[in-house]
Amino acid sequence: MKRESFGSRLGFILVSAGCAIGIGNVWKFPYICGAYGGAAFILIYLLFLIILGIPVLVCEFAVGRGSRKSVALSFDELQSKNGKWAPLKFIGIIGCYMLMMFYTTVGGWLMYYCYKGIRGSFVNASSDNISTQFSQMLTDVPTMLFWTILICVIGFAVCMFGLNNGIERVTKVMMTALILIMVVLAIRSVTMTGAGEGIRFYLIPDFHKMVESGIGNVVFAALSQAFFTLSIGIGAMLIFGSYLDQSRSLTGEAVNIMLLDTFVALTAGFIIIPACFAYGIEPGAGPSLIFITLPNIFAQMSGGRIWAFLFFLFLTFAALSTIIAVFENLVMFNMELLGWRRKKSVLVCAALIIILSIPCVLGFNVWSGVQLLGEGSTIMDLEDFIVSNNLLPLGSLGYVLFCTRKNGWGWDAFIKEVNTGSGMKFPKTLRGYVSYGIPAIIIVIYLKGYYDKFKDMGTGIFVGWMIFAIVFLAWVIYCATSVEKDRTE
Numbered sequence: 421m422k423r424e425s426f427g428s429r430l431g432f433i434l435v436s437a438g439c440a441i442g443i444g445n446v447w448k449f450p451y452i453c454g455a456y457g458g459a460a461f462i463l464i465y466l467l468f469l470i471i472l473g474i475p476v477l478v479c480e481f482a483v484g485r486g487s488r489k490s491v492a493l494s495f496d497e498l499q500s501k502n503g504k505w506a507p508l509k510f511i512g513i514i515g516c517y518m519l520m521m522f523y524t525t526v527g528g529w530l531m532y533y534c535y536k537g538i539r540g541s542f543v544n545a546s547s548d549n550i551s552t553q554f555s556q557m558l559t560d561v562p563t564m565l566f567w568t569i570l571i572c573v574i575g576f577a578v579c580m581f582g583l584n585n586g587i588e589r590v591t592k593v594m595m596t597a598l599i600l601i602m603v604v605l606a607i608r609s610v611t612m613t614g615a616g617e618g619i620r621f622y623l624i625p626d627f628h629k630m631v632e633s634g635i636g637n638v639v640f641a642a643l644s645q646a647f648f649t650l651s652i653g654i655g656a657m658l659i660f661g662s663y664l665d666q667s668r669s670l671t672g673e674a675v676n677i678m679l680l681d682t683f684v685a686l687t688a689g690f691i692i693i694p695a696c697f698a699y700g701i702e703p704g705a706g707p708s709l710i711f712i713t714l715p716n717i718f719a720q721m722s723g724g725r726i727w728a729f730l731f732f733l734f735l736t737f738a739a740l741s742t743i744i745a746v747f748e749n750l751v752m753f754n755m756e757l758l759g760w761r762r763k764k765s766v767l768v769c770a771a772l773i774i775i776l777s778i779p780c781v782l783g784f785n786v787w788s789g790v791q792l793l794g795e796g797s798t799i800m801d802l803e804d805f806i807v808s809n810n811l812l813p814l815g816s817l818g819y820v821l822f823c824t825r826k827n828g829w830g831w832d833a834f835i836k837e838v839n840t841g842s843g844m845k846f847p848k849t850l851r852g853y854v855s856y857g858i859p860a861i862i863i864v865i866y867l868k869g870y871y872d873k874f875k876d877m878g879t880g881i882f883v884g885w886m887i888f889a890i891v892f893l894a895w896v897i898y899c900a901t902s903v904e905k906d907r908t909e
Contacts, residue, residue, distance in 0.1 A: 424583040431588040434595045436660045437680040438741030440650045446688040446738050454703030456638045457629035458621040468646035476652045477674045479819040484661025486837040490752040491655025498829045502903040508818045515654030515811035516749045520773050522780045522803040527739035528567030534736050537728030542715040550715045558784040575743045576770040598737040606690040618697030653815030659749050672843035813866045814896050821900040824855040
């Protein structure tokens with residue numbers, strides 16, 4: 421089967437950035453920034469994005485381009501003859517499926533709110549009415565299922581046309597529209613009466629606020645956000661490296677994607693935070709910021725119908741770009757592992773994802789009593805926890821170790837692949853940092869995330885989950901350090 425390739429460098433950058441740019445950039449980033457001191461948080465976030473995000477992204481791209489395979493076969497293709505890395509493929513395979521089990525639901529919400537925005541559902545609505553609209557959506561199973569299925573159908577329809585005619589072509593249009601809409605919304609937000617205070621909060625570091633929030637909490641929040649914002653760890657970015665030729669070095673491409681991803685995250689803050697200050701709303705309001713707080717702003721705003729539509733259209737494009745990218749991974753798994761043609765793989769994957777998305781939809785209504793992460797949690801919370809707190813960090817750890825250890829791909833082969841082509845080169849002097857520093861940081865993030873999640877849930881629950889975390893971590897390290905015995909001896 422001939423490997424597809426991107427039609428242009430711009431296509432690679434926009435598709436890869438589209439995968440990285442998602443709900444985390446435009447939903448999570450602004451409210452975390454609002455909760456942890458604005459610009460002070462941003463400075464730390466940017467630092468970690470450079471020292472952690474870029475090197476791990478380079479590792480994932482390199483494994484993809486070096487193997488010309490998806491995560492389903494990349495370890496098998498590149499590992500040394502006595503390596504035991506192949507089982508790590510399941511982190512990527514399971515991670516991509518599980519991410520889509522809840523990401524499609526949120527994407528459906530955004531499409532539905534885009535529809536509500538253009539209908540004028542928020543115009544002159546009271547705060548109670550807007551909160552009620554969100555609650556009613558969560559309890560309305562047919563509505564939730566319809567929008568979830570619709571976004572799945574759209575995503576897989578794009579994948580049906582292949583890399584160039586489907587994914588690259590559609591993503592170019594979506595990403596261009598997303599950026600233009602964001603610029604328009606940001607200009608509208610910063611020119612509101614009273615927005616100046618929000619701009620100062622966003623741009624001028626307030627280290628006193630950071631101290632109030634707890635320096636340790638702020639640092640770890642920035643570290644985690646920088647780590648997760650690039651969608652690294654489950655092979656979602658690797659697949660696009662496998663479609664890339666060797667005309668350009670990978671470090672420069674990773675930097676370009678990071679810059680575009682960061683631009684979207686920072687611009688989302690310019691859209692949301694000044695608007696919150698202009699209307700006297702707390703910018704650190706949490707996840708409800710998008711679906712309850714901001715519609716309240718649109719309800720009071722002149723021309724609120726069109727601004728609500730544009731805002732949720734921009735959010736829909738951000739979510740859909742990630743959905744299409746991860747769907748392509750799912751399609752390629754079957755094509756590589758089972759030898760299926762693209763059409764058959766798309767149809768089977770579409771059916772699977774629609775079925776697998778149902779528990780998340782029902783978790784807000786029929787199955788709301790399933791609260792495996794504690795009182796008030798949902799099935800979505802559990803799925804998100806498995807992906808964000810486990811598969812993404814440990815998958816990233818696997819890639820870094822694979823690229824630097826002799827029983828994996830090895831540093832020399834990795835650095836040769838990374839620096840092939842014109843453009844920015846990856847410094848060879850960073851070998852020690854990549855080999856030992858980044859793994860140490862990832863392990864700290866992973867264990868600290870578990871500690872923060874379960875420390876207040878009782879000794880039994882805390883100890884049980886920490887044992888699970890350590891066992892999972894030990895399995896990844898075992899795969900990274902074990903070697904097959906030479907059967908010729």
